[in-house]
Amino acid sequence: MKRLTLLITVFLLTSALLYAGLGVPGELDPVLAKSKFTWKNVKLDIEKRFDKEKLTVVLTAFNDKGEKVWSSESLGEQEKFITFSGKKTSLAVKDMDGDGMPELVAAAMTGPETSALYIYKYQACCNEFLPMNFTYAESKFSRPFMVSDLYDTNNRDIIVMKNNNIRASGKIYTENDGPIEGYYFFEPKNGEFLCKYIKTKSEVDKPNK
C-alpha cells in the first residue's frame, strides 16, 4: 500500500514536471505579466492578463485592497513581447512623455504578422487609464495604438528605445511594386506619439562592411 502511494506521488510529481513547460500563458495562469504603477499617492498593481472567455489580452489595475479598479479594452488576441530599452518585455511602466507620470506600455498580437502597441496614460480624475494616440501628421491619420505589420520572432518589430522613441517594423505599400519593408519612428510630443519619419529597411540597416 505504501509502495503504491509512493508510486502515485512520484507519478504525479513527474507529470507536473512534464507539463510545467507546456502551460499555455493565460490558460492555467491568466496573468501574463505584472508591474506596479505609482504616482503621488496612487498605488496600483497592474496585470497583463489573458481573458479566457473572450480570448483576448487585457490590462487590469487593482488597488491596494485587491479590488479591480480598471480594465482596458482588448489589446489583441495573443501575448506579444517587445524590445524595451534593449530587453525582451511584456509589460513596462515608465514615464514615456517626460511629464513625471509613468505610463503603461504593452503590446499584443492582432493577426498573423501584426501587433499593436498600447501606451496608457493615467487619468487622475477618474482613476483610469486612456490610450495615447499615435499620429501621422502628414497623412492626417491617428490611432489610439501603434501597429507593426512585419512580425519579428526576436521581438525587434517593436522597439522602445531608451530615449522613449519607438520604432515599428512595417510595410510601406506601393501600387505597382508590392510592399517594401520599412521602419516607422515615433517620438512623444504634446501628449501623443508623432511619426517622425518613415524609412525603408535598406536605408536603416546598412551593413558595416
Place this chain on the structure above:
Amino acid sequence: MKSCKVLAASLIAITLTAGFSLKAAEESLNSFSGEPVEVNATTSSTSKTTQNEDATKDKKEEKKGEFPIEGTVQGDSLRLRSWPWGPVIGMFNTGMPVTITGESGEFYEVTINGQSGFMHKNYVSTAKAPASRIAPYYPGNTASGGYLPKSEGIAQSESGNKSGSTPSKTPSTPSAAESGALASYTGGQLPSDKFIALFGPVARESMRQTGVPASVTVAQAILETGWGRSSIGDAKNLFGIKGTGPAGTTNAYTQECTNGQFVTIKDGFRRYNSWQESIDDHAKLLQNSRYGGALNQYKQTKNADNYARGIHQAGYATDPNYANKLINLMKSYNLYQWDI
C-alpha cells in the same frame, strides 16, 4: 488494494486528460493558423445568381411596361433623393410600400409616404422583379451623404446603368474559362486588366461566403503582391502570410540586419492549394472581432470605401496611407464591380 488501483488509473486518466486539454487550449489560442472551413459555395451562389439574373431580366421587361407600379423598399435606410445621385430628402426601411412612377438610369422615380423623389433600383422590389440588393458604384462621395449636381447625377445614373452599377448581367460564379485561367496561373506580375479578371471572380465568390467586399480584397491583393509579382513562389500566397497553410509551408529568403550585419533569414510562408484558399484564409482574418465592427457596418451600408477605412483604423497595416491606397485602386480600376 483494488480501490488503490482504481485511484491510480483515475489519476493517470486525469493527468493525461489535463495534458490533452492543455494541448487543445494551445491550439485554440493559435487562432491565426486555422484551416478554412469547407462550405458548399457553389450551390448557394448559383441559386442566388439565377435569382438575380431573373430579377434583372424582369426589371428590363418592366421598362417596357407602364407606370405606376407598386413596389417595396428592400434595404434599411434606403435614400430617397431629389434626383438621381441628388440630395437625400428621406430615408426608408425594408418593407415600406413605394409607388414607382418612372425611371431614370439606375433610379426609379417614386412616391413614398407622401414624398416624391428617386430611389436606387437595386433596393426596390416589385411583384415581377425582386431587388438585387447589389451595392451600386457610388460616383463621387455620394455614399457618405454628399450629392452630385442634377445634370451630373442624371448622367452618372445613365452611365452607371450601362457600365454595370446596375448590372445588365448579374455577376455569376467563376466561369469555366475563368477557373481554367486561374488554375494555370502560377504567379508573376500581370497587366492590371488580367490580374483583375483573374481575381475578381474569386474575391466575389469569397464575398458570398464571408461578406468581405470583393473590391477591397482585390485591392489588397494588388498592394500585397504588386499585381502578382510577389506571391511567394508557387505558394499561391496573395497576402504574404507567414506560417503553415493548408498545403504546408514555402520557405523564402529575406535579408535581416543584426548588429550591423546582413544575415539571410529563411522564413516560412503559408502555402495554399489554390488562390481561392488564400483569399478565403485572408477573409477569415477579417472576420475576427478586431475587424468585425467594420464588416458589420459594411453589411449595413455597402460602402466599400468606408470598409477600407474601417479595417485600417482598427489596426490593419502600419502604413498611414493604406486605406487611401486601397480606395485609389478601387476607384481607378472600378473594383466595386465585383461586389455583390
